[in-house]
Amino acid sequence: MERAIEAIDLVKSYPKGVTALDGLSFAVAPGRVFALLGPNGAGKSTAVKILTTLAKPDAGRAFVGRLDVVANADAVRRTIGVVAQGSAVDIQATGRENLRLQGQIHGIRGRAIEERAQELLERFGLAEAADRIARGYSGGMQRRLDIAMALVHDPAVLFLDEPTTGLDPEVRADMWAEISRLASERGKTVLLTTHYLEEADQLAERIAIVDRGQVVAEGAPEELKRELRGDAIHVDLEREYNGTVSRALADLPAVRDIAIDGRTLRARADDGGRAVPLVLGALESAGVEVSSVRVARPSLDDVYLKYTGRTFDAAEAEATTK
Amino acid sequence: MTLIRHTLYMTLRHLRELWRQPWFVAVTLVQPVIWLLLFGALFKKVIEIPGFHGSSYIAFLAPGVVVMTALFSSAWSGMALIEDINRGVTARFLVSPVRREALIAGRILKEAVVVVIQSLIIVALALIVGASFPGGVAGVAALFAVSALLGATFGALSNGFGLIMRQEEALIGAVQFIVLPLTFLSATFLAANLIPRWMQHIADFNPVNWAVVAGRSAVSANADWGLIAARAGLLVALLALSVAFATRAFHSYQRSV
Numbered sequence: 001m002e003r004a005i006e007a008i009d010l011v012k013s014y015p016k017g018v019t020a021l022d023g024l025s026f027a028v029a030p031g032r033v034f035a036l037l038g039p040n041g042a043g044k045s046t047a048v049k050i051l052t053t054l055a056k057p058d059a060g061r062a063f064v065g066r067l068d069v070v071a072n073a074d075a076v077r078r079t080i081g082v083v084a085q086g087s088a089v090d091i092q093a094t095g096r097e098n099l100r101l102q103g104q105i106h107g108i109r110g111r112a113i114e115e116r117a118q119e120l121l122e123r124f125g126l127a128e129a130a131d132r133i134a135r136g137y138s139g140g141m142q143r144r145l146d147i148a149m150a151l152v153h154d155p156a157v158l159f160l161d162e163p164t165t166g167l168d169p170e171v172r173a174d175m176w177a178e179i180s181r182l183a184s185e186r187g188k189t190v191l192l193t194t195h196y197l198e199e200a201d202q203l204a205e206r207i208a209i210v211d212r213g214q215v216v217a218e219g220a221p222e223e224l225k226r227e228l229r230g231d232a233i234h235v236d237l238e239r240e241y242n243g244t245v246s247r248a249l250a251d252l253p254a255v256r257d258i259a260i261d262g263r264t265l266r267a268r269a270d271d272g273g274r275a276v277p278l279v280l281g282a283l284e285s286a287g288v289e290v291s292s293v294r295v296a297r298p299s300l301d302d303v304y305l306k307y308t309g310r311t312f313d314a315a316e317a318e319a320t321t322k
Numbered sequence: 323m324t325l326i327r328h329t330l331y332m333t334l335r336h337l338r339e340l341w342r343q344p345w346f347v348a349v350t351l352v353q354p355v356i357w358l359l360l361f362g363a364l365f366k367k368v369i370e371i372p373g374f375h376g377s378s379y380i381a382f383l384a385p386g387v388v389v390m391t392a393l394f395s396s397a398w399s400g401m402a403l404i405e406d407i408n409r410g411v412t413a414r415f416l417v418s419p420v421r422r423e424a425l426i427a428g429r430i431l432k433e434a435v436v437v438v439i440q441s442l443i444i445v446a447l448a449l450i451v452g453a454s455f456p457g458g459v460a461g462v463a464a465l466f467a468v469s470a471l472l473g474a475t476f477g478a479l480s481n482g483f484g485l486i487m488r489q490e491e492a493l494i495g496a497v498q499f500i501v502l503p504l505t506f507l508s509a510t511f512l513a514a515n516l517i518p519r520w521m522q523h524i525a526d527f528n529p530v531n532w533a534v535v536a537g538r539s540a541v542s543a544n545a546d547w548g549l550i551a552a553r554a555g556l557l558v559a560l561l562a563l564s565v566a567f568a569t570r571a572f573h574s575y576q577r578s579v
Contacts, residue, residue, distance in 0.1 A: 052417045054579050077419045084417075088410035092339045104331050105420045133342070149414075 003063070004030040004157055004189035005051060010060035012046050012213075020046035021057070022213035028206070030156075031187035033179070035194055035204035037300070039312060041319035043213040044193035045085060048161045051191070052082045064157055078106070081150035085161040087142040091135040095126050095145050098134060099152055106153035113152075120148040124178075140171035147178065158182065160192040164199060172199075179203055197300040197312060207300070209307055211315070216307040225298040228257075228306060231272030232296045233279060235265040238289035248286035254278050261311060266302070328421045332428025336402065337435060350436075354391040354444050358383065359451065361511065373515055381455070384448035385537040386510035388441045388469050393504065393530055395440065396433040396473035397497045400484025403429060407488060413579065422576075426481055426568050433477030434470040441466045457541035464540035464550060471557040472533040478564035485571035504530045509538075532556050 005028040012021040020043045028034040036044045049055035051062050053073040062069045064076045089098050099117040103109075108116060121130045124144040134142060143163070150158060163179065164172040180203060183190050194200050200207050201221050208218040217224060233255065237245070245260050249267070254275040257268040269275030272295035283290055304312045340347060362380040369379050376382050406412045415425055445455070445462055455462055484493050507524045508531035514522055525531040536553035539546045 049579065054413060054417055056577075074419055077417060080417070082414070082417045084410050084413055086410055088414040090335070090406075090411055091409070092342055093335070097335075097338070101331060101335060102418070105328065105415070105418045107419075 002030055003027045004032070004065060005034070005191055006063045007047060007051065008061045010047060010050055010062060011058045012043075012050065012055065013058060019213055021050075021060075023060070024210065024214055025060075026208045026215050026218060028189055028191060030189050031183075032206060033183040033190040033192065033204050035192050035200040035207045036210050037194055037197065037200040037204075037207050037304075038210035039195050039315035039319050042195075042210040042315075044195075044210050045161055046213075047210070048082075048159055048191070048193055052080060052159055053077055078153070079156050081153070081155035081158045083143075083146045083150045083158070083160045083163055085165065087139070087146050089134045089137075089142050089145050089149065091137075091142075092133065094131050094133055095121060095137070095141075095148075096130045098145060098149055102149045103152045108153065116152060120151060124148045139167060140174065143167060143171070143175065144178070147182075151182075155188070157189045157191070160190065162193055162195070164194070164196065176202055195312075195316065197304070201300050209304060211304075211308045217303065221300060224303045225300070228268060228298040228302055230268050230270040230298075231275075232298050232302045233265075233267045233269055233272055233275060234294045234296065235267075235279065235283070235290055236292045237263045237265060238291050239263060241288050244286055245283070245288055248282045248288060249279065252278055252282055257306065259305060259309075261314065266305065268298075268302075272296075325421045325423060325427075328424035329427045329431060332420075332424050333431045333435065336429060336432035339402070340432070340436065350391070350395050351440065351443060353394065354387050354440065355447060357387045357390065358444065358447060361387075362451065365511065368512065371516060374513055376513075378453060380448060380451055381453035382513070382538070383511070384444065384453050384455075385465050385541055386508075386534050387448075388444050388465060389472060389530060389533045389537055390505050390510055391440050391444060392437040392469040392473040392533070393476055393501060395436055396475075396477040397480050397501050399429055399433050399477040400480035400482075400493050401490055403481050403484045404488060404490050404493065407485075407575070412575075416576065416579070422572065423569070426478070426565070426572055429481055430474045430477045430565065430568075433473045437470045437473035438466050441469050455541040456543035457545050461541040461545055464545075464554075465537035468533045468536045468540075468550075468554055468557060471554065471561055472529060475529060475557065475561045475564045478561065478568040482564065482568035482571040485568070485575045488575070504528055507531070508534050510534050529557060529560055 008025050010021045010024040013019045024043060024047055036047060038044050046055065050057050051064065051069055053069050053076050056070055064080055067076045069076050096117050099120060100113055103113040103116055121127045124147065126141060126145060129137060129141060134145060137145065160179065164175050167175060179190065182188055192203065204221065206220055207224065208215045240263055245265055246258060249255060249258055255267040255269045259266045276293060276295060280290060280293065301312050308315065362383055366379055368374060369376060480497065483496055487493050507521055508528050509517065509525060532553040536550045540550050
């Protein structure tokens with residue numbers, strides 16, 4: 001199979017003994033949108049840094065197309081566009097000047113770069129602001145300029161590191177539309193990292209779930225959810241009951257994958273509607289008080305829980321307290 | 323060719339940035355004007371000290387102010403680099419095929435250009451207030467050249483330290499700690515034969531003094547070109563070392579990304 005991006009057993013640790021990547025592997029087929037999904041600190045950004053030649057791996061290899069990111073770094077840089085986490089526009093320059101410099105670096109000069117800059121400014125709704133200093137741009141405008149800059153040399157592979165983090169919900173929706181448009185056009189390969197489950201679900205054709213520097217699951221979002229077989233049952237309990245709950249449900253064949261996290265009970269069942277009365281009955285006879293019950297089709301959150309043993313929110317909280 | 327072109331792109335970017343901060347430009351020029359007029363008036367009587375050769379303190383002081391201004395403006399060069407790093411601009415350049423050397427060279431070249439422009443203004447001002455430069459155009463050009471060398475050197479050092487410290491406050495501290503002593507431990511304000519002997523010994527190793535001595539000689543009536551060449555040579559050597567230092571600091575920054 002032809003591959004646009006490939007990471008093979010990447011290992012990277014940082015001075016203070018932090019292991020960012022611990023044997024991370026994945027491959028992206030050309031023309032696809034691929035998401036690395038994981039909580040903050042899972043190693044997604046480190047993977048992007050290595051793939052975009054910014055950092056060198058301690059071990060393992062990575063390729064963009066057939067080019068090794070370490071041995072052929074300069075050639076890789078010519079074929080990729082990168083939108084980093086957080087805006088990286090020069091806020092002392094205008095939008096047009098930012099684009100012009102980026103193009104010049106890629107060897108586009110004279111009229112060609114002026115035309116290309118104008119085209120991108122129009123496409124990203126920046127034509128009116130083109131000759132204003134970027135310091136005065138809104139967050140959404142700076143982000144659009146970031147993307148325009150990454151596209152100036154028409155790269156075959158585009159990296160988007162947390163493209164919507166820190167943006168307002170409306171701006172985020174615009175950005176999603178923009179990213180989908182990019183992917184459907186001219187067969188660009190897009191690798192995006194995100195810690196928003198719904199972002200990965202919406203945009204990516206394939207997802208790799210990253211946890212503690214490794215890919216723990218990979219597949220199309222639908223495929224990953226289907227693997228969970230059946231519905232998710234969420235039960236909110238009145239208080240914490242420790243072992244009582246799992247003992248109460250142990251003998252119910254209709255439910256499986258039981259996970260209790262404080263006052264939240266999650267379980268799976270082939271048929272949620274039938275399983276709920278059984279679960280409630282079992283809980284009631286064990287003296288467990290229930291405050292609410294929901295049955296849902298499996299979400300990526302459930303996928304994450306299955307492969308990592310903790311909920312996405314819990315993993316995020318863990319990362320921030322570290 | 324690519325290296326030259328990329329360096330030029332970066333230099334133009336930095337110059338444009340400076341041009342867009344009119345207050346900063348004004349402040350960097352107010353300072354030398356104050357030095358020139360205030361010190362020129364304050365130390366007017368210095369020429370009466372036995373052993374002082376010359377008839378106008380302003381004419382004596384002007385080359386010193388040119389060199390001092392070069393030092394004061396270029397020593398802050400690393401601040402903009404720290405800002406670029408913090409804003410992710412440097413990382414964006416690093417994932418592009420830009421020549422790495424251009425990222426440092428562009429900043430150093432910008433300092434040299436700024437120094438020449440500032441020097442022109444100071445010399446014009448000195449002429450207006452009555453100084454004369456018997457060394458003529460060639461002498462003034464030599465003064466500009468040694469000042470630009472000094473500016474480039476301290477620009478490189480500032481970028482190198484900026485890359486190591488990566489904290490604006492730390493760099494401000496370092497610059498303030500270094501700049502004034504270097505100025506006063508030189509013949510900027512007083513002729514070398516009038517400053518204490520121990521200071522003269524220090525001044526011999528002070529690059530600011532190399533530039534002052536060479537620049538002042540160049541604009542004087544009887545320029546000592548041997549001396550000028552020797553001091554300029556020392557400045558070139560120091561510039562080479564400073565650029566090597568800044569380049570190494572940049573590599574260590576790249577490894578830490």
